[in-house]
Every structure is written in structure tokens, then in C-alpha cells.
Amino acid sequence: KPLFVKIPGSDLPTQIETRFKVTVVGVGNVGMACAQTCLTEDLVDELALVDIQADKLRGEMLDLQHAAAFLPRVKIVADTDYAISAGSDICIVTAGARQREGESRPSLLGRNLTLFKSIIPQLVHYSPNAILLIVSNPVDILTYVSWKLSGFPPNRVIGTGTNLDSSRLRFLIADKFDVNAHNVHGYMVGEHGDSSVPLWSTLTLANVPVLNVRDKNGVSYSKESLQELHRTVVESAYEVIKLKGYTSWAIGYSTASLVKSLLRDQRRIYPVSVRAKGFYGIENEVYLSLPSQLGRAGVLGVANVKMGEEEMQKLQQSAKTIWKLQSELEF
Numbered sequence: 001k002p003l004f005v006k007i008p009g010s011d012l013p014t015q016i017e018t019r020f021k022v023t024v025v026g027v028g029n030v031g032m033a034c035a036q037t038c039l040t041e042d043l044v045d046e047l048a049l050v051d052i053q054a055d056k057l058r059g060e061m062l063d064l065q066h067a068a069a070f071l072p073r074v075k076i077v078a079d080t081d082y083a084i085s086a087g088s089d090i091c092i093v094t095a096g097a098r099q100r101e102g103e104s105r106p107s108l109l110g111r112n113l114t115l116f117k118s119i120i121p122q123l124v125h126y127s128p129n130a131i132l133l134i135v136s137n138p139v140d141i142l143t144y145v146s147w148k149l150s151g152f153p154p155n156r157v158i159g160t161g162t163n164l165d166s167s168r169l170r171f172l173i174a175d176k177f178d179v180n181a182h183n184v185h186g187y188m189v190g191e192h193g194d195s196s197v198p199l200w201s202t203l204t205l206a207n208v209p210v211l212n213v214r215d216k217n218g219v220s221y222s223k224e225s226l227q228e229l230h231r232t233v234v235e236s237a238y239e240v241i242k243l244k245g246y247t248s249w250a251i252g253y254s255t256a257s258l259v260k261s262l263l264r265d266q267r268r269i270y271p272v273s274v275r276a277k278g279f280y281g282i283e284n285e286v287y288l289s290l291p292s293q294l295g296r297a298g299v300l301g302v303a304n305v306k307m308g309e310e311e312m313q314k315l316q317q318s319a320k321t322i323w324k325l326q327s328e329l330e331f
């Protein structure tokens with residue numbers, strides 16, 4: 001006997017269209033953290049995984065599929081052939097060489113540029129309307145490279161940028177004041193990593209500027225302690241890599257939160273890597289992080305936040321640093 005019997009006269013479609021499809025390219029530590037968080041946050045109906053290592057790819061796919069009894073129902077597929085990614089709403093790119101201990105993000109560039117030339121055109125071919133969400137490092141330059149290689153409008157090419165750096169900063173402040181990190185607002189902008197720029201004046205705790213708050217010992221932040229805090233944020237990626245070999249969970253959750261705002265048109269504001277020319281006095285054709293509103297059409301706009309003269313100069317310097325590296329690229 002069949003398990004289910006159609007009610008006589010019912011008109012059931014043979015196939016239901018997938019609502020949200022996300023592809024993750026690169027099933028390393030970061031790619032799998034992104035995939036896993038997208039699944040547990042119930043953001044996708046179909047998840048496609050692509051990598052060049054066929055065995056690892058199949059292993060990761062099966063391992064996730066075996067969690068089906070504990071997850072929302074999601075079709076999980078994987079292949080080395082990009083045809084599997086067809087019709088994606090978002091393509092997350094995490095493929096690439098991993099940052100080695102002590103290696104700067106720019107030095108990763110040469111190794112990852114070649115990969116992107118093979119990856120981006122294929123994603124574009126199979127998902128011409130997708131949003132590209134770039135994670136691989138150096139993320140700002142690779143997002144620019146993806147924009148160029150894809151021919152997509154800039155609203156559909158985004159890098160995870162300083163969303164992670166900002167989250168690290170918010171955690172440190174939340175920890176100091178013993179409050180929830182959700183109640184710490186503020187942005188780090190510019191290049192993801194070494195030349196990132198914290199916008200201290202945007203940092204608030206329960207709407208009170210962090211600069212005016214005293215901790216439980218009655219101590220408020222000084223200029224020196226803020227600089228120290230920034231150094232800790234910049235060094236935290238290197239520290240995690242030194243300790244466990246790679247970073248994965250924070251970037252996974254950070255990426256999933258961007259996916260949520262994009263797919264569900266949440267219109268939340270995130271510091272992410274966007275085409276920055278023309279904003280805040282930036283003259284170079286670069287991608288770097290600015291507070292941007294993310295919705296179903298991608299980047300809906302860049303927020304005009306209050307920025308001090310020194311912060312603006314640092315941001316422009318960050319743009320120049322990126323531009324210098326980028327202008328030496330051949331593609």
C-alpha cells in the first residue's frame with residue numbers, strides 16, 4: 001500500500017520550485033562553517049556545494065545529509081561540475097589557498113587570483129542573476145576581481161569585509177561591560193584586516209557612546225586603550241590561526257547573517273565590502289567595507305555615517321593601500 005493517497009480531484013504540481021538556493025564554492029573549514037550556519041539558521045531550500053576535491057566534497061555532502069533528521073528539510077547537492085550551482089540566488093565563494101601562519105592577506109592574492117579566473121565565469125554562466133558573496137582572502141581585492149570577472153552590477157557583488165572585524169570588536173566591548181554584543185553598535189570600515197578603520201564615534205552601548213561609558217571598575221576608554229583594542233581585533237585572526245590552524249565559526253555566522261538580510265530582504269546595515277569609489281572622498285576604483293544596507297537586490301545603498309577627519313583619512317589611506325596592490329594585477 002502506498003503511504004500517501006491523493007485526495008480524488010486534487011491538482012498537485014509534479015515539482016515545487018525551489019525558493020532559495022545558495023551555492024558554496026570551497027568546502028574547506030570556512031565553506032563548511034558557512035554551509036552549516038545557513039542550514040541551522042533555516043535560510044535555504046537548496047544548498048549546492050562545489051569543490052575540486054571530489055572525495056572531500058562527497059564526504060561533506062553525505063555528512064550534512066545525515067543530519068537531515070535534525071535540520072529543516074533542505075535539498076543538499078554537491079559536484080565538481082558547476083552545473084550543480086545553476087539557478088542560485090547567492091553564490092558564496094570561500095575557495096582558495098588558506099592563510100598560512102604569519103602570512104599577510106595580500107600575499108595570498110597571487111595564489112587566489114588564478115582560482116577566481118576559473119570559478120567566477122562558471123558561477124555567472126549558471127546563475128546570471130545571483131548575488132556573489134566573496135569570503136576568500138584578501139577579500140576586498142578578490143571581491144573587486146569578482147566584480148570585474150563577472151560583469152555583474154556592483155550591487156550584486158559583495159565581500160564579507162569588516163563585518164567579522166566589527167563583530168570581534170563588539171564582542172570585546174560587550175565582554176568588558178558584561179552586556180549582550182547585540183547591544184553594542186558600531187562599525188569598523190576599510191580593508192578587512194590590517195588597515196581596517198574603527199569608527200569610534202559610531203560605537204554605542206545602549207545608545208550611549210562607548211567613549212562616555214565607565215566599566216565596573218569605573219574606568220572609561222582612553223585613546224590608548226582604544227588603539228590597543230583595535231590592535232587586539234586585528235591580531236585576533238592571526239591568534240586563532242596560530243592556535244587552531246584556521247578561523248571558521250565567526251566567519252560562518254557572519255556570512256549567514258549577510259545571507260539572511262539578502263535573501264529575506266531584511267534591509268539591515270552591515271559593514272561589508274562594496275564598490276567604494278565616490279564615497280567618503282575615495283577616488284580609487286576599489287572595494288572596501290562601508291556600512292551598507294543589504295536586501296533582496298543586494299547592496300541597496302551606502303549609509304552616510306558621521307566620520308571624523310582622521311577616520312576619513314585612514315579610510316582613504318586604506319583605499320590607496322588596496323589600489324596599489326590591485327593595480328599590479330593582470331587579468
Ligand code: 6V0
Pocket residue numbers: 025026027028029030031050051052053094095096097098099108115118119134135136137138139160161164192246247248251
Ligand atoms: P581550506 O580549508 O584550505 O579550504 C579551501 C577549499 O577550497 C578546499 O576545500 C579546496 O579544495 C578548495 N578549492 C581550492 N581550489 C578550488 C577551486 N579552483 N575551485 C573550487 N574549490 C577550490 O581554507 P579555509 O576554508 O580555511 O579558508 C578559505 C578562504 O577563506 C581563505 O582564503 C581564507 O583566508 C578565507 N577567510 C576569509 C575570512 C574573511 O573574513 N573574509 C575569514 C576566514 C578565512
